[in-house]
Amino acid sequence: MADPALTDALRACTGGSVDADVGPRPSDLTLRLGRPDDLPAAAAVLTGPHSMALATVVATDETATPDGDLKVRYVFEPTAPGAPDRFVTLLVSVDAARPEVPSLTTAIPAANWHEREMQDLFGIVPVGHPDPRPLVVHDGWPRGVFPLRKAFDGSQHVPVEPADEFPHLVAEGEGVFEIPVGPIHAGIIEPGHFRFTSVGETVLHLDARLFYTHRGLEKRMEGLSPLDAFYVAERICGVCSVAHGLGYCEALEQIAGVDAPPRALLIRSIALELERLYNHVGDVGNVCAGAAFHYGTATGMRLKERLQQMNERLTGNRFLRGLVIPGGARLDLPDDLLGVLAATLQDTLAGLDNLMGSIEANASVVDRLDDTGVLQHQAALDLAVAGVAARASGVDRDARRDHPHGAFAGPAPPDLRVVTVPDGDVMARVSLRALEARESIRLVGELARRLEPGPLLVALAEPLPGGRIGISAIESARGEAVHWLRTEAGGRVERYHLRSPSYHNWPAVVLAAETAIVPDFPLVNKSFELCYSCTDR
Amino acid sequence: MLKILMNALRIGVVTTRYPAEPSVPPDRFRGAPVLRPGGALPPPSVCPTGALSERFDAGGRHVALDLARCVFCGRCAEDPWAGAIAMGRDFELAARCRDDLRIEVVADDPAVGAAGPAPDPDAEAACASSEIHRVLGRSLHLRHLDAGSCNACDWELAALLNPVYDVRRLGIDFVASPRHADGVVVTGPVTRNLETAVRRTVEAVPDPRVVIAVGACAASGGIVGEGYASAGGVDRVLPVDVYIPGCPPRPEAILFGILLAVGRLDARRLPSEG
Numbered sequence: 090m091a092d093p094a095l096t097d098a099l100r101a102c103t104g105g106s107v108d109a110d111v112g113p114r115p116s117d118l119t120l121r122l123g124r125p126d127d128l129p130a131a132a133a134v135l136t137g138p139h140s141m142a143l144a145t146v147v148a149t150d151e152t153a154t155p156d157g158d159l160k161v162r163y164v165f166e167p168t169a170p171g172a173p174d175r176f177v178t179l180l181v182s183v184d185a186a187r188p189e190v191p192s193l194t195t196a197i198p199a200a201n202w203h204e205r206e207m208q209d210l211f212g213i214v215p216v217g218h219p220d221p222r223p224l225v226v227h228d229g230w231p232r233g234v235f236p237l238r239k240a241f242d243g244s245q246h247v248p249v250e251p252a253d254e255f256p257h258l259v260a261e262g263e264g265v266f267e268i269p270v271g272p273i274h275a276g277i278i279e280p281g282h283f284r285f286t287s288v289g290e291t292v293l294h295l296d297a298r299l300f301y302t303h304r305g306l307e308k309r310m311e312g313l314s315p316l317d318a319f320y321v322a323e324r325i326c327g328v329c330s331v332a333h334g335l336g337y338c339e340a341l342e343q344i345a346g347v348d349a350p351p352r353a354l355l356i357r358s359i360a361l362e363l364e365r366l367y368n369h370v371g372d373v374g375n376v377c378a379g380a381a382f383h384y385g386t387a388t389g390m391r392l393k394e395r396l397q398q399m400n401e402r403l404t405g406n407r408f409l410r411g412l413v414i415p416g417g418a419r420l421d422l423p424d425d426l427l428g429v430l431a432a433t434l435q436d437t438l439a440g441l442d443n444l445m446g447s448i449e450a451n452a453s454v455v456d457r458l459d460d461t462g463v464l465q466h467q468a469a470l471d472l473a474v475a476g477v478a479a480r481a482s483g484v485d486r487d488a489r490r491d492h493p494h495g496a497f498a499g500p501a502p503p504d505l506r507v508v509t510v511p512d513g514d515v516m517a518r519v520s521l522r523a524l525e526a527r528e529s530i531r532l533v534g535e536l537a538r539r540l541e542p543g544p545l546l547v548a549l550a551e552p553l554p555g556g557r558i559g560i561s562a563i564e565s566a567r568g569e570a571v572h573w574l575r576t577e578a579g580g581r582v583e584r585y586h587l588r589s590p591s592y593h594n595w596p597a598v599v600l601a602a603e604t605a606i607v608p609d610f611p612l613v614n615k616s617f618e619l620c621y622s623c624t625d626r
Numbered sequence: 627m628l629k630i631l632m633n634a635l636r637i638g639v640v641t642t643r644y645p646a647e648p649s650v651p652p653d654r655f656r657g658a659p660v661l662r663p664g665g666a667l668p669p670p671s672v673c674p675t676g677a678l679s680e681r682f683d684a685g686g687r688h689v690a691l692d693l694a695r696c697v698f699c700g701r702c703a704e705d706p707w708a709g710a711i712a713m714g715r716d717f718e719l720a721a722r723c724r725d726d727l728r729i730e731v732v733a734d735d736p737a738v739g740a741a742g743p744a745p746d747p748d749a750e751a752a753c754a755s756s757e758i759h760r761v762l763g764r765s766l767h768l769r770h771l772d773a774g775s776c777n778a779c780d781w782e783l784a785a786l787l788n789p790v791y792d793v794r795r796l797g798i799d800f801v802a803s804p805r806h807a808d809g810v811v812v813t814g815p816v817t818r819n820l821e822t823a824v825r826r827t828v829e830a831v832p833d834p835r836v837v838i839a840v841g842a843c844a845a846s847g848g849i850v851g852e853g854y855a856s857a858g859g860v861d862r863v864l865p866v867d868v869y870i871p872g873c874p875p876r877p878e879a880i881l882f883g884i885l886l887a888v889g890r891l892d893a894r895r896l897p898s899e900g
Contacts, residue, residue, distance in 0.1 A: 227819040236854050247854050249821045272823050275802035277770045277784045279777055280820060301819045302774040305855035320674035320699055324849045327778025327874065384630050390788035391640060397785070405654035405713075407876060408778050411699060419700075420654065447630055622776045 090116050090175065098134050103127035113558035114343060119162075119178040125190045131179050132163060132193050141165040142473045143193075144176060144562070145571040145588035146203035148211045150239045152185045159183040159213055161190060163200075164560070164571065166492070168470075170485045170507075174492050176560055183213055192218040199473035199593055210237040220258070225300045225625075228252045236308055243308040260286040260293040268607065272301045279621035283610070290606040295599045302625040310585045315341050315553055318582045319415050322572075325587060326623035327408055331357075331364040332565030333587065333623065334413045336572035339494055340559030341415050344576055345549040351499050352543040353417030358495035358503075359536045360404070360412050361563070362529040366434075367396040368566035369477075369522040369529070370441060372618045376519050377448065379612035380457040385448055392440045399433045402426065417546035427537050434530045445523045458516035462601040462613030465513060474597045475590035476568015478617050481521045482513035488569040492562035496536055503535045513601075515616040552580030567591055567619060589623035641792050642878075645885065649717075649878045656698045656713040658871075661691055665710030667733040668702050675842065675849050678702060680733075690730040693719055694845035694859075697873035720870040720883030724861065727845075727869060765797040766888055768838070769807035769831060773824050773860065774817030774850075778874040779841035783811060785877045798884055804828070809836030809867075809887065811880075815843040815850045816857040828864055836867045836887045840880055845869040 096109040099120055106123025113119070122131055135141040144166040151160055163179040183190055192215035193200040204215035205224035212235040215221065223230070229250025235241060259267055266287055272280035280301040286294045306325055310318040322337035323330050335357055342349060349357070374389010397407040403426055404412040412420055422430075448454050464474070469482040479486050487507040489497050496502060508524045510517045555578035562571050568590030577583035598617045605613050642649065651657065661667060667689040670678040677695035681688050703711045710733075721727050770783055786793040787800065801807050804827050816824055828837065839860040842848030852858030860866050870883035 228822060241854070243853050245854055246852070246857075247818060249818060272820065273771060273827050277780055277787075277800055278772070279775075279780065280772045280823070301823070302772070302814065302817055303819055303855050304774055304815065304817055304850045305853045306850065308855075309851065309853060317674045320697065320701075321849055324697065324776050324778075324873070327776045327781060330778070384634070387789050390785075391637075391790065394785060394788050394790045401655060401876070402652040403654070405652070405656045405700070406698075407782070408874070410873070411656065443633060447633075450629070620777060622774075 090118060092118055095134075095139060095177070096120065098138070099131050102130040102134055107131070113178075113560045114176070116174055117176045117178065117560070119180055121180045121182075125181045125183060128163070128179065128181055129191050129193060129196060132165075132197060135165045135177060135179070136197060140168055141177060142168045142470070143197055143199040143203070144473070145573060145586065146200065146207065147573045147584070147586045148207040148213055148237070149575070149584050150211065150237065153239055156182065157185065159185055159188055159211060161207065161213060162573075163193070164573070166562070168486065172491070188213045189216050190214070191216055194218050194220075198471045198596070201596065202592060209235075211235050212238065222256060225303050227255075227300065236305060243305060243311070255298060257284040257298070258294065258296045259284060264288055265293065281621055285607060285610070287607050290608065292603050292605060292607055292610070295602045295610075297595060297599055299595060299621060300625045302622050304626065306626045307585055307587070310582050313582050315549070315576070315580065315582060316415060318585065322585070322587075323410055323413075325626060326589070326620050328368055329364070329565045329567065329570065329589070329620060329623055330408045330410045331360045331413055332563045332570055333572075334410070335361060335495065336561045336563040336570055336587070337574065337585070338413055338415045339561035339563070340572045340574040341549070341553075343559035343561070344557040344574065345553055347416070347547050347549060349417040350544045350547055352540060353545050354496045354499040355536050355540050356418040356422055356545070357413050358497065359422065359533050360409050361495055361565075362533045362536070363396070363400060363403075364409055365566040366437070366526055366529045366533075367393050367400065368618075369526040370396060370437065372615070373441070373444060373448075373519055373522050373526075375615045375618065376458070376515065376612065377454070379615045380454050382448070382451060382454045385444060385454070388440065388444045388447070392437055392444070395433060396437060399430060402429065414546070416549050417544070419545075421545055422537070422540070427540075431534065431537070434533060438527065438530050441523060441526055445520070448519070455516070457609070457612060458519060459514060461515045461609050462605045462616060463513045464597050464601045466511070468600050469513070469597065472597050472600075473593050474568075475593050476564070476566075477518055477521055477525070478594050478597055479568065480507070480509045481517040483509050483511040485509050486569070488562045488564035492569070494561060494563055496539070501539070503532060503539065505532070515612055518616040555580055565590060568594065570623070587623065587626060589620060591619035591621070591624045594619050595624060640789050641795065642790055644791075644878050645881065651715050651717060651876070655715050655717070656700045657715045657717045658693060658719055659691060659696065659703060660712045660714045661689065661729060661731045662710050662712075663731040663733075665733065666707065667710045667731070668707040672702050672707070674699065674701065675851070685732055687733045688730055689733045690728055692846065693727040693729065693871040694724060694869055695842060695848060696871060697842050697849055699873075717872070717876055717879040718882040719872070719875075719879065720868055720886045722868055722886065724845075724866075724869055727871060765799065766884070767799050767801045767806055767808050768884070769804045769810045769827065770800055771810045771812045771824060771827050773812050773814035773820050773844065774856065775814035775841065775843055779813035779844070779872075782874045782877050782880055783813070783840065786880060791877045791881065793881060793884075796881075796885075804830035805832070807831050807835070809838065811838045811840050811884070812844050812860045813840045815847045816860055816863050818855050818857070821857060821863060824863060837864055838868045838870065838883060838887050839866045840870045840883070841875055842871060842873045845871055848873060
């Protein structure tokens with residue numbers, strides 16, 4: 090959607106060299122800046138007077154095209170509740186011979202990892218970045234080798250070389266200790282390295298190093314047929330399988346110019362709520378493990394197991410894989426299965442009420458959760474934190490409402506109650522999950538009641554149109570995930586980029602941990618419950 | 627406290643009897659694909675992970691399925707190939723040898739039956755069940771090692787500790803340190819960024835040790851495959867004793883694989899018995 094006021098404001102601050110285009114979607118706007126140096130001023134207009142937040146940053150290698158350049162797209166979204174569903178993209182062209190862009194991180198902290206990632210994977214240097222350490226590549230990665238450049242052969246093996254000690258940011262002084270944890274942890278959890286500096290039990294600083302599970306999945310998807318690439322997108326993260334599969338499908342369907350049938354939209358939203366539900370219920374239980382409340386842990390595990398067994402009955406897979414597919418839904422949800430589902434959800438609701446009651450009635454547990462690991466409202470805004478972590482710090486954002494998808498984008502969307510709580514501590518995130526789980530149970534009932542007989546799939550053109558961009562935002566169990574997809578001339582995947590909610594939320598864990606003591610870190614970490622795999626890809 | 631006790635009594639025992647009693651997956655469960663010899667089997671390109679392959683010789687077109695690579699998406703069993711491949715419900719697929727996970731049939735010729743050594747699920751099951759009483763009499767402690775998984779296999783390992791599967795009842799447990807472990811269960815394809823940590827963790831487990839590759843990524847690279855950031859499976863970095871197919875394998879499938887591995891541990895520890 091053209092926006093002359095916004096375009097004029099950008100032209101005023103950049104000296105006029107801004108081209109405006111509608112897209113990728115009809116409601117979106119893409120602003121091509123004449124010079125990369127105009128970027129900080131243009132971004133300041135969007136984040137300042139237009140109160141937008143950074144949604145994602147996508148770099149592409151177009152050196153083999155007539156443009157012969159690298160491009161970076163900084164995608165922003167409105168943050169005001171009730172704002173229209175829209176993305177505004179600032180597009181800059183980067184000279185491949187001198188790949189530099191001014192860093193936005195000092196003004197927009199949420200840009201931090203995005204800029205370090207494009208430095209590692211594309212060799213685009215964010216000039217003036219306050220912390221330009223490598224992010225994605227580890228262990229003696231050769232200098233000058235950028236795996237997401239098109240000239241790099243993704244199937245080649247890059248040997249692990251002995252590397253210098255990673256330059257962790259640590260505090261120093263008398264009585265200050267460093268505590269290294271990971272990447273291999275004591276529990277059955279994903280790998281990451283946490284370097285605490287502490288005085289006694291108080292955390293002075295925490296430096297987290299992630300991307301151990303970087304599998305090169307974005308490179309892996311390039312050149313695949315859109316359907317083959319779907320199976321990769323669905324497997325970027327286990328517990329976000331529905332959300333990421335759906336986000337990829339919606340981006341793909343935009344490129345194909347089709348809409349999934351209404352029944353499929355409802356089934357997709359039911360799946361998305363079921364994914365949120367088993368995650369939230371399990372996460373409430375897991376927080377109990379951090380507070381050594383074993384009855385709560387066992388109850389959460391039992392309720393989650395019941396839901397995952399239900400997932401397997403509905404879709405043949407305990408993580409709901411194989412239900413959502415490009416063009417619609419692969420399986421129908423017949424009435425007999427919906428009946429079993431309704432009974433399971435009623436039991437889950439009773440079990441969840443019981444679990445929350447036992448937490449709230451237990452003073453020693455409440456004492457551990459209250460005022461622990463506080464994420465301040467302003468910090469959540471600065472870092473563009475998403476999902477439960479944002480709403481538990483009073484940020485009213487939910488992609489189901491802000492970027493409608495699934496049944497929320499269909500005819501007669503169901504009501505959605507977005508819940509926020511102001512406190513920002515572990516207890517806030519736990520209670521918010523319980524509230525959202527109850528809302529998901531209600532939503533599944535409402536969505537199921539709206540199911541009308543009809544087709545499940547719509548055909549996608551073969552081959553798909555080339556050179557088109559699809560963008561989608563899905564509210565996963567952890568928050569908004571932004572998918573960006575572009576096809577190449579033959580309709581195959583040219584570039585796919587996922588910005589998961591965890592990608593923006595990890596820096597918030599570090600801030601929250603710095604308000605806690607070392608033994609509370611597992612509790613703080615579990616209350617955010619972030620994915621490593623969809624951050625690292 | 628009293629309330630908690632009353633609730634626990636009201637809920638009662640939720641623990642499964644598996645493996646003493648069989649576990650029956652639901653109707654929609656997608657287990658091992660069944661290839662019908664002589665059927666119009668699909669071209670390899672239909673499989674997103676490259677689990678299907680074909681070769682031609684005098685006997686005709688041979689189609690092979692590598693269960694270690696299979697992500698059980700069911701695409702090869704959809705129209706127009708639904709008559710030639712069906713998603714079975716067998717989930718007890720773990721094998722000690724990678725080659726045992728290859729199923730090969732001759733396509734397009736109804737006169738020719740299955741060719742090549744296909745795994746015999748009954749034999750594997752019998753082997754595992756004969757070990758069960760021995761497992762109950764002794765403990766197996768494993769260290770989980772995430773080598774770059776999507777976290778689905780990890781959660782299924784964690785589910786083994788929930789009140790429903792409760793693997794501790796079988797003397798199996800997951801321990802915090804490799805020094806305390808009899809072996810490792812590895813998930814993920816071994817990313818470049820974890821290769822050093824994987825090697826060091828396994829070296830820290832006292833010998834003899836078992837290495838169990840859980841899920842398609844660990845068993846073969848799975849959907850991730852091999853590339854600049856992925857070794858393409860645990861056996862590219864370490865010797866693997868047991869492969870457990872699945873994406874992810876359901877908890878009972880992992881339990882089956884762990885029990886299968888116990889036989890190997892016995893054989894190594896007490897070679898005189900073998």
